[in-house]
Amino acid sequence: MEIKVAKNAGFCFGVRRAVELANKFSDEGKPVYTYGEIIHNEIVVKELEEKGVKVVNDLDEMKELDEGILIIRSHGVPKSDYDKLSEMGVCYKDATCPFVKKIHKLAKEYSENSNNQIVIVGAENHPEVIGIKGWCLTEPVIIGSVEEALNYSKNSEKTHVILAQTTFNLNKFQDIVEIFKKKRYYSIVLNTICNATAERQTETEKLAEKADAMIVVGGRHSSNTQKLYDICIKKCVDTYYIHTPEDLDLGKLKKFRCVGITAGASTPNNIIEEVRTKMAEMSFAEMLEQEESLKNPVHTGAVVKGQVIAVKEDEIIFNIGYKADGILTKNEYSNTPTDLTTVAKVGDEMEVKVLKLNDGDGQVLLTYKRLAAEKGNKRLEEAFNNKEVLKAKVTQVLNGGLSVVVDEARVFIPASLVSDTYEKNLDKYAGEEIEFVISEFNPKKRRVIGDRKQILAARKSELKKALFEKLAVGQVVDGTVKNVTDFGAFIDLGGADGLLHISEMSWGHIENPKKVFKVGDMVKSFVKDIQGEKIALSLKFEDQNPWAGAEEKFAVGNIVSGKVARMTDFGAFIELEPGVDALLHVSQIAANHVEKPSDVLKTGEEVTAKIVDFNAETKKISLSIKALLVGADETEEKTSEDENKAE
Incomplete structure (x- = not known):
């Protein structure tokens, strides 16, 4: 087994300085107190307690204690705590990390301007963040996650000054800053993440990418150690968070060839060395066991x-x-x-x-199943190398995708790779047999990814090519309604979608496509136009054109009947037959004055009127009820004048 220890693992400068101060004063025999646990590491805190160093969680406790030295830990404290210590006359040694001190100064200076909004990126209850907040002259905003940044919507008129907890995850900080930019907040970004923290996180990420397993060593409440664990688990599924060497489960680690070790800024080097030594001893014992197993045909793993x-x-x-x-x-x-x-x-x-x-x-x-899984993995590896299409039954529908099994070897198909279109609910795939290819194969990290999307996309591409090879303007095609919008319907023609615009759905007036079509409807239409990959469809077949022969049917002077289709303030549109509407102007509804059509007419009501104007080119017909009551010539002149005004 190869063991790799991160170079930057263990105490950072600020923590080392604080611990050394506590040890120095306790060795001199003086009463020593720390304001809160000096670091988030149970072992170090316990060792200091055994030397007489006491933890003070409230400054008022100092009134009851023997006079001594209070050490302010590297996380720093609010300004109000310094003021209180001065009032109480307590002797203290400030071990606040210089990088944290710098953030206190920036928070104070920028918050002096009332046009600035201080944003602290970090964990709200972390002592360092509490300290930074205490140096702001105005109330700061604390953002601890990408979700909180997405939900933030206050003080858009202010300049946002963005600071960071020194141990915050660098990638998450950059993501949060990017969100503020996309929200169009004017921001001043001050990346105050400690260089040592950034280097430790970067190094850990690279180590986790190469290792078969990772061990992260640190205290239970250590924020920066937790962030290291979060980084590792994304790159290496076999990551273990331990607090002491005794927490090591050597049995789980035996199967790995390369194990990486990293540690938080509050982890002493001697603990890291103990973990490494214990791993090395196990590796040697494992080697002896393997030698012995070769002599015996029935042995573990045989x-x-x-x-x-x-x-x-x-x-x-x-x-x-x-x-x-x-x-x-x-x-x-x-x-x-x-x-x-x-x-x-x-x-x-x-x-x-x-x-x-x-x-x-x-x-x-x-x-038997693990042997079958090993054989299955070989089968999957061959399929991966040969880009072979596999078929298997879906055994589980998970939150993030589907799980299938090939010869006892599991394959995960992420939701984004299940289909070539977004699918909110994957339950329909439960128990179904589906085809897929292996797009990623890494059994060491238990990462075998299936992809169904590229198969569907490839087949759709072939269908699309075949469709366009035979498609021509004027051709009648069958399709299925795929989506309906306010302006039309998209029809799946088997390889590509065509748009049936609202204006091409009928020779008559269509108020809303959603009242006419629904997803899944079968539609027979014809190709009106092809522009590149855009297909325009139409249902306005020429042999069904209601305007054919209209000059004769709707000649000026003819008396016609129809139903009121819709009304406006200037008149009513009368449907003479499907696809043919005529305008009955408000001035032609009656011999007497009519304020608006709805005063005397109702939608659906049948009316009889005289055609007083017909324009074949613009497909416009004008009607008059009034013409049936008064002289035709007079009415026609009046109608022409009124229509000109309406237009």
């Missing part, structure tokens, strides 16, 4: 052929040619609950793998 000598519902017992029988439990047979009496009988032979030589009862513990 693949053996066993003969079934007994079968129960939940276990199979094998003769594996060893001094003890082998036991295969239901859990080690498959990830799917199975009655083992249905898959094996006495006398059958099966290839299995040795998990443990002694299960505690003197029998050998076997596994």
